Amino acid sequence: MAVIINLRLNTAGRATLEMLAGTVAVCALIGASFTVCAPVLSAQEKSAGDAGNASQLPCGLDKRFLDTSADPCVNFAKYACGNFPKLYPIPADRSAFGTGALVFEHTETALHALLENVEADRPARTPNERLIGDYYATCMDKDAIQAAGLKPLQGEFDRIAAIKSKSDLTGLLAHDQLINVNAFFSYGEQQDFKDARKQIAVVDQGGLGLPERDYYLRSGEAAEKTRQEYVQHITNMLKLLGEADTAAASDAKKIMELETALANVSMDITSQRDPKNVYHPMTVAELAGLTPGIGWTKFFEDTGAPAVSELNVANPDFFKGLNALIESTDLETIKTYLRWQLIHSTPGEVLPTDLDKEQFNFFGHTLRGQPQQRDRWKRCVAATDGAVGEALGEVYVKSYFSAESKQRTVQMVHDIEDAMDKEIGTLTWMSPATKVKAREKLHMVADKIGYPDHWRDYSSLKIVRGDALGNVVRAAEFENHRQLTKIGKPVDRGEWGMTPPTVDAYYNPSMNDINFPAGILQSPFFDPGATDAENYGHVGGVVGHELTHGFDDEGRKFDGSGNLSDWWTAEDAKKFDTMTDCEVKEYGGFTAVADVKINGKLTLGENTADNGGLRLAFLALLADAKRKGIDMNAKDESGFTPAQQFFLAHGQNWCGSTRPEQLRLQVQTDPHSPREFRINGVVQNMPEFGQAFGCKAGQPMMPANACHVW
């Protein structure tokens, strides 16, 4: 992908909520713009009677998820969600499944219906309907994809074959970046960390086939086995491209050696969390000094960004190492690596079946433990969202996002921002001078709810019916061109980094904005029929989470305008580190899977956001209850007090289960803690939880050493 990953928050320098690790649910659509929830039918319930209404979602608090045999003060996650995996075992085509996945599958079904409605080639379609309908229909045409075989890629293979010397590499590497092949490194644009008004080019480490650097370097039996299986996978793919058995095996070994050498000069995922580690402004000449083996001026010209004179070289050591590697590797091996990177980067759904299966077998089955590939229609819905997501989103929100949802969410966001303002006032560890700055930043946060004010213009993108792979390439070129032409231009602060149907949310430190796509503003996260306590526990916690990202270990290093600048007094910065060390220790003590503990430093930002977010949501709920005269400790017909409903809703944000292979991958690559600890790790730090459930001091959910940053 040419879209750069510089701050390794998540994709494109954003800190997210990450709801999607798992997947379903059930809200009936009333009219065209308003959803209500109904009890979710599990697979057994569906087969027993009702065929299942795919347009339903779970309600704010679902009592069927509770395991009342568990003691909430001992293991709250088990109490709030213990029954969920029994109702919803992980489907064979998933590596995890949970509340977010229920909502995701509900949305997926809605998008499927929308796309089926516009896929037929008829004149009455609007330009957007034609775009998404043709993209989807072409992706679904398995027979045409199978019949085309590898022919659509022949031009790309010819380009590689035509390379006669290492000086020919530059043109090919530039072309690769435009079609989302990250051979050797990654390239894109970003807001300048030091001047957020400016868009600059950025080059970063890349070029690996495995998910992360440490997959190549980690010792131990499990890691060694994964590497062997990866080499076998490369061998199989090369054979499917037509190589003889022995040549494929020997080439795969060479590719593994080359990627391992790239891994050796790459920065580890935790170090990349510090913005100053991945920010090194340089001139093109300085970059050329690090990697003279690549003709950088030509590279920028070829990628359509000739104006680049200064850029961010995120990891200079990598580019130095890359040069040595290009010098020492023979041209034939480089060409084999380029062919591998090309086929590896091509989405399986537009490849012939045998390649698609082999790709799934390693990346889906071996790495994530997923028994079965997902249905083609699901993959094509996701591919359409990925390629032309704002066109799909524009059609989606017309039918599925109500003005009321937007207006009530805006109100909640304001309440939670008020709560943070007050919370800053009460912090004992922060000095008055830093408090002034923190409030200044808080009041500059831009709230983006539902969908963008201005929709992306896709009129120059050509989607051709019957050319699935060509569509993937043209959509990549369109998007990369759109990104790269931003270089040197003023920043568009209205831009979104997620599509409207996405069931997730994010904070972007350079924009200083919080973003909640329509997809996450659905039941149970936001349920118009639920109590306030339930909604504050669900989506309120999500809002607080994104807001807190502006003040986590990374976000705190940016000011209200999105510039990397130290607005803290030295003393307060030191105190902040001490406060967050408490969370590093707390989460670092949790065992995620067999021999693997959570990386407390990698997950620090997300854990801080989870903790601060829920506290802010609770404070906002208290203020709301006071206004409305609601007693937080009086049970209603649900049998729970509003305080209990709040914490149960928080817990039920994260119900679900994860396959061990996926869990291992998550702990090694994902800055979010596994679901169980997102529930328990937070309530352990809130004495209000212990009070709500009558826990005794010293019980597991009410420890003496609770952490409190925000």
Ligand SMILES: [Zn+2]
């Ligand atoms: Zn987050």
